[in-house]
Amino acid sequence: MAGVSGCVKYSMFTFNFLFWLCGILILALAIWVRVSSDSQEVLNSTDLSSSSYVAVNILIAVGAIIMILGFLGCCGAIKESRCMLLLFFIGLLLILLLQVAAGILGAVFKSESDRIINETLRENTKLLSTTEESAKQFQQAMVEFQKEFKCCGLINGAADWGNNFQQYPNLCECLDTQRPCTNYNGKLVYQEPCISSIRDFLVKNLIIVIGIAFGLAVIEILGLVFSMVLYCQIGNK
Template sequence: MAGVNSCIKYSMFIFNFLFWICGTVILGIAIWLRVSKHGKEIITSGPSGSDPLLAVNLLIAVGAIIMVLGFLGCCGAVKESRCMLLLFFIGLLLILLLQLAAGILGATVKPGINRVLNETLYENANLLSETSNTAKEFQEAMISFQKEFECCGLINGPSDWGNNFQQASESCECTPNTSKSSCISYQGKNVYKQTCVSFIQELVQKNIIIVIGIAFGLAIIEVLGLVFSMVLYCQIGSK
């Protein structure tokens, strides 16, 4: 009867040992953020409109799942246990299928997300020229955003500010290091040509490409894990 390939066996062990370590690190950091005083200060310093504990709980779940899968893969390879290898294969396959479903769902709802994002940004552009308390809060946030990301106005550039332009002009003004092609003249001031909505759209597009790249890389690793585990499973059965 054919024996178990040592190269596949120990490659499977090393792969899953690193997998288990990653899960342990994720779980440890998530638990520290959840229970420690300093960790709670970090997660509660984010935007008030979001629930920071939801992300931490998700990290705990992800870390625990990765740890369990890594343990099953390591023990299944070393002990040559078909049961553990089969559980590892099923778990990894479910994760891969969930990733695929999430990708399909993301591609399906992407046009709707873009539409909602554009509608929200166009509505907020009107707040720049208003004088209400709600508008002032948004204007303060926009001034900080313009300073940091070197853009001016939301949709139509500096004209979005209307009569409020003077109070935001400093955040719109180009720095001495900014190229002339990136600036335009408005009400006697040299301001950024790029609107903040175009910057946000570029940022979203870049992040989507990064997320797709990471997901694709993970999918390749997961497929290799599935192949190695099934090959090892078959070899153990044929001993």
């Protein structure tokens, strides 16, 4: 009868130990964001409240699941437990299938997501011209975004700021002569609205997310192969 390969066994243990550490890191960061007083101010802002809490809660769940799977994989490899290895295999396979399903849904509903982004930006345009305190944080974020990406407003340029245009010093001030500028209320400001920069920013980040997801998928497939090889070797002892 064939024995259990030490190389496969300890490779499986090392893989899952790193997997377990990643789970701890994700869980710790997510819990810190959830309970931190500074983060609470951001999470409780009017626009981001519900969606931000959902995102943080999902991260907590993901971190916990990765920890459990890493534990099952480590113990299953060291103790040569077929039951633990099978549970690890099933759990990792479900995660991989969910990732594939999310990718397919993202591709199918791409046009719908573009529409939602456009509607969200149009709604947020109203926050630039309001004087409510709840909108101040969003306005400050937009001021910094405009400086970095050399644009002004969200959709209609400087006009999106309404009466708030005079409230912020040097708002949209056109300092780059290579960019198109226009005169607004006696000030030279960037002519291009920020909606195109935001779209480009989202696309670039989406590419990063897709790259990370692809990398995770490769790691998960390796984990599936290691666990099944070890599972079969234990059964043949």
